[in-house]
Amino acid sequence: MTETVVIAELSKGKISSTTNELVTAASKLGSNCTIVVPCTESSVANEASNIAGASKVIAAKSDVFANYDASAWAEAIDAVAPSGIIITAASAQSKDLAARLAARRSISVIQDVIEIEGTTLSTPIYSGKAIQNVSVSGNTAISVRANVFAPADNTGNCEVQVIDTTGNVATALKEMVQRASQRLDVSEANIIISGGRGMGTPANFSHLEEIADKLGAAVGASRAAVDTWDEIPHSMQVGQTGKTVNPNLYIAVGISGAIQHLAGMRSSKYIVAINKDADAPIFQHADYGIVATWEDALPVLSSSLSGLLG
Numbered sequence: 403m404t405e406t407v408v409i410a411e412l413s414k415g416k417i418s419s420t421t422n423e424l425v426t427a428a429s430k431l432g433s434n435c436t437i438v439v440p441c442t443e444s445s446v447a448n449e450a451s452n453i454a455g456a457s458k459v460i461a462a463k464s465d466v467f468a469n470y471d472a473s474a475w476a477e478a479i480d481a482v483a484p485s486g487i488i489i490t491a492a493s494a495q496s497k498d499l500a501a502r503l504a505a506r507r508s509i510s511v512i513q514d515v516i517e518i519e520g521t522t523l524s525t526p527i528y529s530g531k532a533i534q535n536v537s538v539s540g541n542t543a544i545s546v547r548a549n550v551f552a553p554a555d556n557t558g559n560c561e562v563q564v565i566d567t568t569g570n571v572a573t574a575l576k577e578m579v580q581r582a583s584q585r586l587d588v589s590e591a592n593i594i595i596s597g598g599r600g601m602g603t604p605a606n607f608s609h610l611e612e613i614a615d616k617l618g619a620a621v622g623a624s625r626a627a628v629d630t631w632d633e634i635p636h637s638m639q640v641g642q643t644g645k646t647v648n649p650n651l652y653i654a655v656g657i658s659g660a661i662q663h664l665a666g667m668r669s670s671k672y673i674v675a676i677n678k679d680a681d682a683p684i685f686q687h688a689d690y691g692i693v694a695t696w697e698d699a700l701p702v703l704s705s706s707l708s709g710l711l712g
């Protein structure tokens with residue numbers, strides 16, 4: 403029986419639904435799944451015990467999990483996680499963690515998995531221009547792209563074991579100061595509206611936020627927007643050197659569609675592009691294209707949504 407170890411994803415102090423997707427991925431690789439929940443309060447792990455397909459939850463309680471620090475997290479998780487195939491999400495942080503855990507256990511690492519067929523895992527390479535199939539045997543660490551596998555439902559009920567290593571800390575990151583943002587992160591969103599340099603000024607991103615609020619979407623950005631304007635943080639960047647996203651709907655506004663941007667969003671289910679240049683490369687990848695300035699298109703979109711959604 404192949405053992406799998408899912409490292410739970412948390413968002414705002416709760417188990418995020420990405421964890422359910424990881425359990426589905428785990429079920430394709432093995433039949434005995436342990437979820438490890440990195441936490442400072444073990445009660446959060448109780449939510450994970452409901453995920454169908456999990457045979458056990460380990461609440462790994464430690465001070466180090468207050469803030470992300472790759473080496474401290476890998477050390478603390480390695481100490482409590484059973485051996486098996488390690489499965490993490492494919493966020494920047496969790497890919498980092500997967501690599502660290504693989505190094506600690508001297509196993510191979512496969513990042514950004516989008517398909518699992520038996521023991522063959524598929525991952526995009528060359529900025530998504532090609533897919534490589536990797537055959538695995540034995541234990542390995544893999545990160546799994548969000549929104550690819552259907553989330554396991556919450557009808558399970560398994561045992562929760564608390565392993566408290568509080569105080570057993572060599573190094574820990576004491577504080578992480580982040581820019582205050584109440585907005586949904588692009589890597590968690592089902593709908594994303596992103597702006598590029600074509601937005602003209604960072605203040606114009608408020609037009610994207612207005613539509614995002616109506617749709618319950620996150621606001622993303624191209625690298626040109628992030629590099630040009632201090633007001634647009636790197637956390638919003640989608641692409642090869644930003645975040646890889648896989649929403650149901652991706653709306654690109656004033657974004658040319660450079661290959662490095664496509665690398666982060668081309669697997670979105672539906673892509674809508676708004677660009678004033680009919681020859682912009684983004685249109686070759688869009689399911690729906692609107693050749694117009696955003697100044698013309700966004701007010702129409704906004705009022706149509708108000709009509710539809712009330």
Ligand SMILES: Cc1cc2nc3c(=O)[nH]c(=O)nc-3n(C[C@H](O)[C@H](O)[C@H](O)COP(=O)(O)OP(=O)(O)OC[C@H]3O[C@@H](n4cnc5c(N)ncnc54)[C@H](O)[C@@H]3O)c2cc1C
Nearest residue numbers: 598599600624625626641642643644656658663678695696
């Ligand atoms: C190693 C490397 C890594 C990179 N990583 C990333 C990455 O992670 N993410 C990323 O995005 N890029 C990345 N880039 C940069 C990438 O090559 C492009 O430069 C960048 O994506 C361009 O951003 P943009 O489309 O917003 O800007 P531009 O290329 O300047 O395009 C602006 C678009 O807006 C349109 N436009 C202008 N005005 C309007 C208007 N009023 N209404 C509607 N449309 C309008 C224009 O027609 C144009 O198509 C990377 C580059 C390198 C070399």
